[in-house]
Amino acid sequence: MKSTKTAESALWKLINTSYITDDKIQNINDFKNSDVNFRIALWNPQTNGVRYLKTLIYNLCAELSAQNWYRLSKIKKRDVGAPISVIYDGQAVCMDYLQAIYETEFISDHIHLDEIDILEIGAGYGRTCHAILSNHLVKSYTILDLPNCLELSRRYLTEVLDKESLSKVIFVKVIDFSNMDNHHFDLCINIDSFAEMESEIVQHYLDYIASHCEQLYVKNPVGKYEDPSLNTMPKGNEVAIALNMGVLRDVLDIHDSRSIADQIPKFLAAYRPSTYWELVADSWARPWSYYWQAIYQRSGNK
Secondary structure, eight states: OOGGGGOOOHHHHHHHHHTSOGGGSSOOSSGGGSHHHHHHTOOOOTTTOHHHHHHHHHHHHHTOOHHHHHHHHTSOOTTTTOOOEEEETTEEEEHHHHHHHHHHHHHHHHSOOTTOEEEEEOOTTSHHHHHHHHHSOOSEEEEEEOHHHHHHHHHHHHHHSOHHHHTTEEEEEGGGGGGGTTOOEEEEEEESGGGGSOHHHHHHHHHHHHHHEEEEEEEEESSBOOOTTOTTSOOTHHHHHHTTOSSOOOBOOTTOHHHHHHHHHHHHHHTOOOTTEEEEEEEEOTTSTTEEEEEEEEOSOO
16 A cells, blocks of 8 residues: 555645645644634634624534433533534533534434444544544544644644543554554544545545444535625635545535435545445534535445
């Protein structure tokens, strides 16, 4: 397996040199409220108004089930990084961990998460890892990522996890991916990052998953968008690069439910690791209109 197949994409080369630079991740005290997190987990709400983000968070809190409130309460130190939050029933809640709760809920509804080995490809700062390890007794949790993001997740998870949970986390740089041929995982997780890689790299990862994993959870956009009403969209070269990333590059109206629905079959076909895998479940990944999530599992010997 050649490591060049998992080289840094053009989009992430730009992001790493412009936003997630070494000087910006030295101090994790407020990174969630900065360009660092706005490039890997949360869109910058500054121009459109923090009030809109907080209103959305508040309304989502009002819909949380008792079980999800319990999941959330088990995730300690969510305030590290100074996230934009609301207070609901005495708990501080931010959008990142609402999404982590939805992700954990969907996965755990279909997969038994205790005593399994998990691989996450592109973990951001580690919110999903934090949520799952806080709620389930997994055997191991391997994070595969680019060096700067990996260092951020290492620093963040070291801060928020207890020693026992942290000891289960294995950090692997993409340049060392070729050394993972002898590894096997019960579950692979990918959230967002497949849409930000060159298509051949995504396919390379899917081939690996097909032969080295038993199940896959994927949550990504169903396509691309260009919305002139969003005056805070990145300008120039970044947009052009982003539109050419991933395996789903159709430009759609992300505020048109039928336009989104038309793309779902393409999403489900694109992320199926191989013909020997079957779809277990899929659904809208709230709250973003054009995100979808799916779980696949191996159904054959290849």
